[in-house]
Amino acid sequence: xxxxxxxxxxxxxxxxxxxxxxxxxxxxxxxxxxxxxxxxxxxxxxxxxxxxxxxxxxxxxxxxxxxxxxxxxxxxxxxxxxxxxxxxxxxxxxxxxxxxxxxxxxxxxxxxxxxxxxxxxxxxxxxxxxxxxxxxxxxxxxxxxxxxxxxxxxxxxxxxxxxxxxxxxxxxxxxxxxxxxxxxxxxxxxxxxxxxxxxxxxxxxxxxxxxxxxxxxxxxxxxxxxxxxxxxxxxxxxxxxxxxxxxxxxxxxxxxxxxxxxxxxxxxxxxxxxxxxxxxxxxxxxxxxxxxxxxxxxxxxxxxxxxxxxxxxxxxxxxxxxxxxxxxxxxxxxxxxxxxxxxxxxxxxxxxxxxxxxxxxxxxxxxxxxxxxxxxxxxxxxxxxxxxxxxxxxxxxxxxxxxxxxxxxxxxxxxxxxxxxxxxxxxxxxxxxxxxxxxxxxxxxxxxx
Amino acid sequence: xxxxxxxxxxxxxxxxxxxxxxxxxxxxxxxxxxxxxxxxxxxxxxxxxxxxxxxxxxxxxxxxxxxxxxxxxxxxxxxxxxxxxxxxxxxxxxxxxxxxxxxxxxxxxxxxxxxxxxxxxxxxxxxxxxxxxxxxxxxxxxxxxxxxxxxxxxxxxxxxxxxxxxxxxxxxxxxxxxxxxxxxxxxxxxxxxxxxxxxxxxxxxxxxxxxxxxxxxxxxxxxxxxxxxxxxxxxxxxxxxxxxxxxxxxxxxxxxxxxxxxxxxxxxxxxxxxxxxxxxxxxxxxxxxxxxxxxxxxxxxxxxxxxxxxxxxxxxxxxxxxxxxxxxxxxxxxxxxxxxxxxxxxxxxxxxxxxxxxxxxxxxxxxxx
Numbered sequence: 001x002x003x004x005x006x007x008x009x010x011x012x013x014x015x016x017x018x019x020x021x022x023x024x025x026x027x028x029x030x031x032x033x034x035x036x037x038x039x040x041x042x043x044x045x046x047x048x049x050x051x052x053x054x055x056x057x058x059x060x061x062x063x064x065x066x067x068x069x070x071x072x073x074x075x076x077x078x079x080x081x082x083x084x085x086x087x088x089x090x091x092x093x094x095x096x097x098x099x100x101x102x103x104x105x106x107x108x109x110x111x112x113x114x115x116x117x118x119x120x121x122x123x124x125x126x127x128x129x130x131x132x133x134x135x136x137x138x139x140x141x142x143x144x145x146x147x148x149x150x151x152x153x154x155x156x157x158x159x160x161x162x163x164x165x166x167x168x169x170x171x172x173x174x175x176x177x178x179x180x181x182x183x184x185x186x187x188x189x190x191x192x193x194x195x196x197x198x199x200x201x202x203x204x205x206x207x208x209x210x211x212x213x214x215x216x217x218x219x220x221x222x223x224x225x226x227x228x229x230x231x232x233x234x235x236x237x238x239x240x241x242x243x244x245x246x247x248x249x250x251x252x253x254x255x256x257x258x259x260x261x262x263x264x265x266x267x268x269x270x271x272x273x274x275x276x277x278x279x280x281x282x283x284x285x286x287x288x289x290x291x292x293x294x295x296x297x298x299x300x301x302x303x304x305x306x307x308x309x310x311x312x313x314x315x316x317x318x319x320x321x322x323x324x325x326x327x328x329x330x331x332x333x334x335x336x337x338x339x340x341x342x343x344x345x346x347x348x349x350x351x352x353x354x355x356x357x358x359x360x361x362x363x364x365x366x367x368x369x370x371x372x373x374x375x376x377x378x379x380x381x382x383x384x385x386x387x388x389x390x391x392x393x394x395x396x397x398x399x400x401x402x403x404x405x406x407x408x409x410x411x412x413x414x415x416x417x418x419x420x421x422x423x424x425x426x427x428x429x430x431x432x433x434x435x436x437x438x439x440x441x442x443x444x445x446x447x448x449x
Numbered sequence: 450x451x452x453x454x455x456x457x458x459x460x461x462x463x464x465x466x467x468x469x470x471x472x473x474x475x476x477x478x479x480x481x482x483x484x485x486x487x488x489x490x491x492x493x494x495x496x497x498x499x500x501x502x503x504x505x506x507x508x509x510x511x512x513x514x515x516x517x518x519x520x521x522x523x524x525x526x527x528x529x530x531x532x533x534x535x536x537x538x539x540x541x542x543x544x545x546x547x548x549x550x551x552x553x554x555x556x557x558x559x560x561x562x563x564x565x566x567x568x569x570x571x572x573x574x575x576x577x578x579x580x581x582x583x584x585x586x587x588x589x590x591x592x593x594x595x596x597x598x599x600x601x602x603x604x605x606x607x608x609x610x611x612x613x614x615x616x617x618x619x620x621x622x623x624x625x626x627x628x629x630x631x632x633x634x635x636x637x638x639x640x641x642x643x644x645x646x647x648x649x650x651x652x653x654x655x656x657x658x659x660x661x662x663x664x665x666x667x668x669x670x671x672x673x674x675x676x677x678x679x680x681x682x683x684x685x686x687x688x689x690x691x692x693x694x695x696x697x698x699x700x701x702x703x704x705x706x707x708x709x710x711x712x713x714x715x716x717x718x719x720x721x722x723x724x725x726x727x728x729x730x731x732x733x734x735x736x737x738x739x740x741x742x743x744x745x746x747x748x749x750x751x752x753x754x755x756x757x758x759x760x761x762x763x764x765x766x767x768x769x770x771x772x773x774x775x776x777x778x779x780x781x782x783x784x785x786x787x788x789x790x791x792x793x794x795x796x797x798x799x800x801x802x803x804x805x806x807x808x809x810x811x812x813x814x815x816x817x818x
Contacts, residue, residue, distance in 0.1 A: 259793075260793060263788055263791070263793045264569065264791040267788055267789050267790070267791045267793075268573060268576065268577070268789060268791075270469075270470065286767065286768065287768075287769060287793070287794060288769065289769060289772055311769045311771060311772070311788075312769070312771035312772065312774075312775075312786075312788075313771065313788050313789065314470075314771065314786070314788065314789055315472050315771065315774055315786060316771070316774070316775050317470065317472065317473060318473060318477070318478070318481035318482075339772065339775040339776050339779065340775070341478075341481035341482050341775070341778075342481075343481070
């Protein structure tokens with residue numbers, strides 16, 4: 001049995017409620033086998049139960065379903081593949097749970113719920129860490145939910161290693177990945193660090209699972225003095241974190257060596273771009289293109305500017321993007337500034353029929369008090385759905401709201417007027433980050449300048 | 450309709466390989482970047498085009514002959530190449546560009562578990578063909594911008610089948626002298642195949658630069674690549690060849706796809722070899738002048754230049770090379786960004802006619818200002 005086969009278990013069955021226990025037992029047992037602790041395995045099983053029942057009753061009753069459990073090492077993913085011509089997964093919207101905890105479901109019409117069947121989906125969405133939905137060829141739909149393992153935070157006081165006489169860049173073993181994550185988490189606190197650096201075991205599993213790669217800078221004694229972590233954000237974009245150099249003294253040589261090694265490692269892949277969403281050391285900024293900045297608001301404090309950096313890995317192949325009239329001038333200006341060759345195709349609402357409820361994914365970054373929304377499914381209700389999300393996320397204390405629109409997906413572009421009417425402003429472009437480029441909209445209150 | 454189970458059908462080394470996506474055709478790029486003219490300085494093409502005789506062959510190709518298959522093994526062309534180099538035509542295999550003969554060699558000698566050895570910053574196709582064939586590519590860093598012979602030898606193990614040396618190297622223009630190449634072949638000792646890619650052979654004027662073909666008698670494990678794409682200006686027709694010992698070529702021939710080289714390419718290549726108008730000298734003169742001009746301009750701009758042999762040079766720039774590509778495209782100049790060659794922040798420029806060199810120099814000054 002190959003490594004990939006070992007980490008994947010698959011169940012194929014009809015979407016019929018008598019099979020429910022088979023499905024829940026399958027997911028619970030597999031999640032435990034893959035290393036989830038019992039509370040997490042039960043939550044994943046609960047989400048599976050609600051989704052399976054909904055598919056049986058409302059989406060594809062009796063049709064063939066494919067349920068795959070995938071071991072990501074740091075998480076377990078359950079992938080549902082099913083046929084659906086139209087889809088009502090409104091309950092999976094995080095904002096659909098708005099009144100659930102407050103006992104106001106008795107008045108579902110107020111929140112536009114309209115259907116108590118959706119309650120199971122609300123429970124499901126609250127039980128998992130991530131949720132993703134994609135339409136496949138034909139009428140196929142793939143819904144992925146995942147639950148992460150719980151990892152210990154490692155406390156302690158760590159001193160910076162001495163300035164190295166020389167550094168060598170290596171692909172580290174698992175112990176050195178942990179050492180890199182541990183020292184980054186404790187010694188690079190001035191940087192905009194993602195939370196996983198607080199749990200080195202998780203970083204080691206992220207790398208061992210193959211989703212992330214790591215390069216470390218080793219000094220003459222083979223001690224870790226820096227590193228960089230990277231992964232494929234999409235087929236065409238590699239996202240990286242770092243380079244982090246935690247030795248004392250001048251860091252330029254170490255940082256440049258890490259960046260050169262990273263570029264060499266990905267130079268002959270088909271990825272077109274390298275993206276940093278978490279900042280760069282100042283000495284590396286000239287080697288990148290500045291996409292723009294997000295302004296991260298903080299309660300009772302001045303906002304922090306978060307510059308985002310990018311570089312193409314190959315020649316820009318050009319391409320076309322969809323845009324409504326109201327975004328065109330901004331896009332033209334940004335593409336000119338970034339020197340990206342794009343043909344802007346006009347898209348317009350001509351009153352055509354839209355049906356069903358929309359679905360947005362919400363990625364929550366509590367350390368930044370930030371939520372990033374991404375459209376998963378189109379619908380006639382997206383203005384109301386967006387308003388519901390803004391209200392709900394604000395109430396959750398998430399004062400930084402972002403919305404990503406893939407300009408390669410025409411129906412995404414149709415959302416732009418809705419976003420702009422609701423206080424979202426186009427802020428920056430992430431080239432090649434979706435089917436085409438992604439525009440990040442940031443929410444601004446009417447009271448903000 | 451049931452979709453094929455590609456996970457089960459496709460070998461992992463193919464699934465995981467990242468396909469190369471060529472750039473769009475020039476008219477598309479010109480439209481996208483809004484430029485009215487375009488100097489192509491990205492592919493090391495010969496701005497003089499093919500020799501006059503080859504141009505005449507292309508011009509006069511009788512259209513009805515398009516219905517006929519070409520010679521399956523480039524019979525007349527192999528005879529002419531054999532005459533030129535003093536080797537038996539059976540020691541020669543002609544392919545649809547040198548890329549195809551790279552694939553012939555790897556298919557002939559390598560199976561899963563084997564490896565090849567080459568450099569990190571060199572022509573990418575050796576590495577690509579190996580990797581998508583399920584063969585490990587051992588990538589040795591250049592040393593002083595040249596192939597590191599000692600490190601390549603150290604990388605050899607029982608499963609090493611082929612060592613690829615690009616001489617002169619694309620993109621650095623460095624080369625091994627005759628003595629260094631012989632020492633390397635002696636050290637390999639006939640236990641592996643050594644491929645010396647001489648795609649830019651005709652551009653090199655240095656006395657100590659070796660002719661790999663002259664070493665075939667002493668080293669039967671040596672295979673030499675040549676191409677008609679560079680000096681002979683026939684890149685559009687895709688034609689190149691390899692030469693090796695009769696025994697080695699007999700093995701490679703088993704993996705060689707016959708009829709892959711079209712009739713126009715064979716006839717034009719034949720005419721190019723017979724050129725008596727001084728095409729090679731004219732091209733060398735142009736490249737020499739262009740190199741001197743461009744090195745001077747770039748040096749004045751304070752930019753480090755890597756200018757060796759071949760009709761190209763590499764310059765290090767203070768901004769991202771891929772951003773420079775886009776900015777230069779707007780100015781109507783297409784260069785090769787070098788991140789894909791593992792040379793980030795470097796660009797490669799084809800040495801071409803003076804007008805193009807001046808346009809490039811002016812555009813570079815403008816974008817770096």
